[in-house]
Amino acid sequence: MADISLGGAAQSVGSIQSSYMAQVHRRRLYGGLTLLIFVVLMVSGFNVADDRNAGGFWEGLHQISDYPADVLSEAWEKRADLPGLVAKYFPALVETINIAAVSTLIGAIGGLFLSLLGTRGLAKWPRLIPLFRRISDIMRAVPEIVIALVLIFVLGGGPVPAMIAIAIHTAGALGKMFSEVAENADLKPVEGLASTGATWSQRMLLGVLPQVAPNYLSYSLLRFEINIRASAILGFVGAGGLGYELRNAMAWGPGRFDEAAAIFILLFGTIVFFDQVSSRYRNRLTEGQGQ
Amino acid sequence: MLRIDALTKRFGDKTAVDAANIFVDKPTMIGIIGRSGAGKSTLLRMVNRLSDATSGTITFEGEEISALRGAAKRDWQSRCAMIFQQFNLVPRMDVVSNVLHGTLNKRSTFATLFNLYPQSDIHKAIEILDRLGIAEQAPKRAEALSGGQQQRVAIARALMQDPKIILADEPIASLDPMNAQVVMQALRRIHEEDGRMVIANLHTLDTARRYCDRVIGMRDGRIVFDGTPEQLTTGVARDIYGAGADFSEAATSTEIETLERPELRAAEAYV
Numbered sequence: 001m002a003d004i005s006l007g008g009a010a011q012s013v014g015s016i017q018s019s020y021m022a023q024v025h026r027r028r029l030y031g032g033l034t035l036l037i038f039v040v041l042m043v044s045g046f047n048v049a050d051d052r053n054a055g056g057f058w059e060g061l062h063q064i065s066d067y068p069a070d071v072l073s074e075a076w077e078k079r080a081d082l083p084g085l086v087a088k089y090f091p092a093l094v095e096t097i098n099i100a101a102v103s104t105l106i107g108a109i110g111g112l113f114l115s116l117l118g119t120r121g122l123a124k125w126p127r128l129i130p131l132f133r134r135i136s137d138i139m140r141a142v143p144e145i146v147i148a149l150v151l152i153f154v155l156g157g158g159p160v161p162a163m164i165a166i167a168i169h170t171a172g173a174l175g176k177m178f179s180e181v182a183e184n185a186d187l188k189p190v191e192g193l194a195s196t197g198a199t200w201s202q203r204m205l206l207g208v209l210p211q212v213a214p215n216y217l218s219y220s221l222l223r224f225e226i227n228i229r230a231s232a233i234l235g236f237v238g239a240g241g242l243g244y245e246l247r248n249a250m251a252w253g254p255g256r257f258d259e260a261a262a263i264f265i266l267l268f269g270t271i272v273f274f275d276q277v278s279s280r281y282r283n284r285l286t287e288g289q290g291q
Numbered sequence: 292m293l294r295i296d297a298l299t300k301r302f303g304d305k306t307a308v309d310a311a312n313i314f315v316d317k318p319t320m321i322g323i324i325g326r327s328g329a330g331k332s333t334l335l336r337m338v339n340r341l342s343d344a345t346s347g348t349i350t351f352e353g354e355e356i357s358a359l360r361g362a363a364k365r366d367w368q369s370r371c372a373m374i375f376q377q378f379n380l381v382p383r384m385d386v387v388s389n390v391l392h393g394t395l396n397k398r399s400t401f402a403t404l405f406n407l408y409p410q411s412d413i414h415k416a417i418e419i420l421d422r423l424g425i426a427e428q429a430p431k432r433a434e435a436l437s438g439g440q441q442q443r444v445a446i447a448r449a450l451m452q453d454p455k456i457i458l459a460d461e462p463i464a465s466l467d468p469m470n471a472q473v474v475m476q477a478l479r480r481i482h483e484e485d486g487r488m489v490i491a492n493l494h495t496l497d498t499a500r501r502y503c504d505r506v507i508g509m510r511d512g513r514i515v516f517d518g519t520p521e522q523l524t525t526g527v528a529r530d531i532y533g534a535g536a537d538f539s540e541a542a543t544s545t546e547i548e549t550l551e552r553p554e555l556r557a558a559e560a561y562v
Contacts (some may be wrong), residue, residue: 012426012427012428013417013421015419016417016426016427016429017413017414017417017422019430020387020417020429020430021410021414023430024406024413026407027406028405028406028407031405031406171449175349
C-alpha cells in the first residue's frame with residue numbers, strides 16, 4: 001500500500017518500525033535458542049536411555065513384531081476355538097466393566113464434593129480450600145496400582161480392592177477437573193439464591209450444578225473409558241477380571257496364545273465400543289451447551 | 292462486480308435469508324440496515340464463505356464464489372476481508388502480529404509457527420496502523436487496547452489482506468459514539484482512497500445515511516429496500532424496522548451531531 005496519508009508522522013513511523021523489528025529479531029533469537037536446546041536435550045536424552053537399556057534400542061527394534069507374530073500365528077491356527085474362548089472369558093469382561101463403572105460412579109461423587117469444597121467462591125469453608133485441594137492432589141498422585149497392591153495385601157485378591165483403588169484415583173483426578181469447570185461457573189445465580197436464604201447445599205444443587213452438569217458428565221464419561229483400561233491392568237496384580245485371565249494366559253507362554261488373543265480381542269473391542277459411545281454422548285453434551 | 296442471486300439460508304425450518312438479490316457494478320460503500328435477526332450478519336457471513344448458503348449463488352467478477360471449496364475458498368476469503376462486531380482479534384498477541392494475520396493465506400503453517408513474517412510485511416503492517424492513527428500501539432497486546440483501537444486493528448488486519456471487498460458486520464455496535472465515528476470515517480476513507488468495496492451492517496439509520504452511497508434494508512430475511520440514502524424516507528425506515536408512527540430516527544442515533552442539533556436539544560428540554 002503506497003498511500004500513507006499522514007506524511008507528518010513518517011519519522012515516528014520509521015522509529016516504530018525499527019524498534020518493532022528489533023523486538024521481532026530478539027523474539028526469533030529466543031525462539032531459535034529454545035528450539036535448539038529442545039533438540040539437543042531430546043537427542044542426548046535418547047542416547048543416554050539407549051546406552052542404559054539392557055538390549056539396546058536399535059538392536060531390539062527389528063524384534064518388536066516377533067511376539068505379536070507368535071501370538072497371531074498360533075491364534076490363527078486355532079481360530080476355530082476363538083468364539084468359544086470369547087464366550088468363556090465374557091464373564092471376566094463383565095467383571096472388569098463392573099469394576100470400572102462402580103469406581104467411576106463413586107469417584108465422581110467424591111470428586112464432586114472435593115471440587116465444590118475446593119473451589120474459591122463456592123467452598124462452604126473457604127479456609128479449608130487448601131486442605132481439600134491437597135486431599136485431591138494426594139488421591140490422584142498415588143497410582144491406582146499402588147493402592148490396589150496395598151489393598152490386595154490387606155483385603156486379599158478380588159474386585160473390591162481394585163474398585164476402591166480406582167475410585168480413590170478417580171475422585172482425585174475428577175476433583176481437579178471438576179473444580180476447574182466450577183471456577184468458570186457464573187456466581188450470579190449463587191448470589192441470587194443466597195439472597196433468598198438458601199443453604200450451601202441448596203445453592204450448589206440449584207445454582208452451580210445446572211451450569212456445570214454437562215461438563216461434569218462429559219469428564220465422567222472420559223474417566224469411565226480410562227477406568228476400563230485401568231481395571232483391566234489391575235487384573236495383572238490379582239484384582240480379578242479380564243486382566244487376571246490375560247496374565248495367566250500370557251504367563252503360560254506358547255500353547256495358550258489363543259486364549260491371550262481372545263482376551264485381547266475382547267478388551268480391544270470393549271475399549272473401542274465404550275470410546276465410541278462415550279465420545280458420541282460427550283459430543284452431544286458439549287454441542288447442546290453451545291446452543 | 293458482485294452479484295448475489297436468490298441467496299437463501301435456512302437454519303432448520305427458520306429462513307434467515309430469503310432469496311436475496313443484490314447487484315453491485317462498481318466499488319460502492321453499501322450499508323445494510325434492519326432489526327437484529329433480520330439476516331444481515333448471515334448474509335455477510337455467506338459472502339465471506341464463513342457459512343454456506345442453502346441455495347442461490349454469489350458471483351464476483353465472473354467467478355462463482357458460492358461454489359468454491361478448500362484452498363480456492365480460502366483464497367477468496369483472503370480477497371474478501373471481514374470486520375466483526377466484537378473485533379475477533381487474538382487478545383494475547385501484539386497488535387502488529389494481529390495485523391500480520393491478514394497475510395496468513397499466503398504463509399505456511401510452519402512459517403506462522405516460528406513467526407517468520409518478511410520484514411516488508413512487518414513494515415507495511417505498521418504503515419497501515421499509522422494510516423489508521425494507532426502506530427504507537429504497535430508492540431502492545433491487542434487486549435490492552437480500547438474498543439475503538441481494537442476495531443481499528445481489525446480494520447488494519449483487513450487492509451493487510453489487500454482485499455477487493457471489505458465486509459463489516461456491525462463494526463460500531465459495541466463502540467461509544469466518538470469511536471464509532473472514527474471507525475466509520477476510517478471505513479469511508481478506505482473506500483474513497485483505495486477504491487475498495489465496503490459492505491457494512493449497521494443498526495442505526497443515520498450512520499447508513501451519512502457514510503453510505505447505497506442502503507439496503509432487510510426485514511425477516513428479505514430485502515425490502517435497495518436505494519440511495521435520499522430515497523430512505525422515515526416512512527420507508529418504519530417499514531424496514533416494522534415500527535409504528537412513534538418511531539423516530541433520533542431514538543436509534545449514535546451520532547454526536549444528532550444530539551447537538553438545537554431543535555432536538557430544545558425538544559429534549561421538554562421531556
